[in-house]
Amino acid sequence: MQIYLPIAEVSVNAFMLLGLGGMVGILSGMFGVGGGFLMTPLLMFIGIPPAVAVATEANQIVASSFSGVLAHLRKKTVDIRMGIVLQIGGLIGAGLGVVLFNFLKSLGQVDLLITLSYVFFLGIVGTLMFIESVGAIRRARNPAKAPPPKRRQRGWVQTLPFKMRFRTSGLYISVIPPVLVGVFVGILAAIMGVGGGFIMVPAMxxxxxxxxxxxxxxxxxxxxxxxxxxxxxxxxxxxxxDMALAVLLLVGGVVGAQIGTQIGTKLKAEQLRVLLAGMVLLVCGKLASDLLLQPAELYSLGLSGGH
Structure with a gap:
């Protein structure tokens, strides 16, 4: 069933969009990521303009994340106070990111910025996460060879001022690092159409x-x-x-997030991280190849005014 998307100005299959929303919703519930880092490139792959994919995907992330949060609140696995501090930084970052996005859009460079941002961040995060998770799985299989657990050392985070107690996390740290992490993730949310979970989760x-x-x-x-x-x-x-696109992604995403939360509780943390790292690297590889390979049509001509 084809549906015309007025803002994106393309026709796509409605069931395919519902399926994409559901798949990314499952990832959201399993990994605690908004799923935008996969959905935005997938939308670009099926012909949605990058600027529309970014803005609309941010909308879909709200619903799938809300659905996932409800499940986590029932399990009491949400640190509300830490979340609010991160949100303060995130709102500042989102404002800065949209200003930068609009500036580059006026220069006609926003599509390139979006793709390069994805290749850069997904490549780094996917590689680091993959190496770390494979090491964790090896240690779990051979506990005899595992090094003795290190005591948490007093790092630079503990030396900063403006400390606050986060009881759910069992932390007493400065609010400066969470605010800075929030600002960075807010900028990414505006430019890449992501929730920033793939940066936020490792940072936390x-x-x-x-x-x-x-x-x-x-x-x-x-x-x-x-x-x-x-x-x-x-x-x-x-x-x-694009509201038509957003609604289809929302419906799939909300249902998928509930399923993903159930799956996530049954898998080990190391297995989840390896799966997520593999997906991140696959998307990164596809985006990088699209940038580097010669397009089928070297020129695209815009016809206007009947000329």
């Missing part, structure tokens, strides 16, 4: 020292407000949010 574990069990729910909680604000800014300044 390795920089902030949060326990893994509360990271996924807190990441999704932070994503909701930041991507909602990003969508609002894109809709009012760029007019690139």
């Amino acid at each position: 574990i390795y920089i902030l020292g949060m326990p893994t069990k509360v990271v996924v729910g807190t990441s999704l909680f932070q994503i909701i407000l930041v991507t909602g604000f990003t969508t609002l800014l894109h809709a009012t300044t760029n007019h690139t949010v």
Whole structure:
């Protein structure tokens, strides 16, 4: 069943969009990521213009993340206070990101920026996550060979001022690192149409020292407000949010997030991270090859005014 998307100005299969939304929703529930880092490139692959894919996908992330958060709230695995601090940084970052996005759009360079951002971040994050998770799986299989657990050392995060107690995470740290992480993820949300979970989750574990069990729910909680604000800014300044596309992705995403949360509780953390890393690297490879390979048509001619 073909459906015409008025803002994107293309016709696509409605069931394919529902399927894409469902698949990314499952990932959202399993990994605590908004899924935008996969959905935005997938939309670009099926012919949706990058600027529309970014703005509309931010909208879909809000719903799938909200659906995932409800499941995590029931399990009490959301650090609300940490989430609010991250959101403050995220709102500042989203505002800065949309300003940069609009500037590059006026120069005609926004599509290239989106693709390069994806290749760069997905390549780095996917590789690091893959190496770390494979090491964790090996240690789990050979516990005798595993090095003795290191005591958490007093890092630079503990030396900063403006400390706050985060009881759910069991932390007493400065609010500066969470705010900075939030700002960075907010900028990514505006430019790449992502919730930023693929950056946020590793940052929360390795920089902030949060326990893994509360990271996924807190990441999704932070994503909701930041991507909602990003969508609002894109809709009012760029007019690139395609509601027909958003609704189809939303329906699939909400259902998928509930399924993903159930699957996520049955798999080990190391297995989840290897799966996520593999997907990240696959998408990165496809985007990089599209940039490097010679297109089928070297020139595209825009005809206007009957000439």
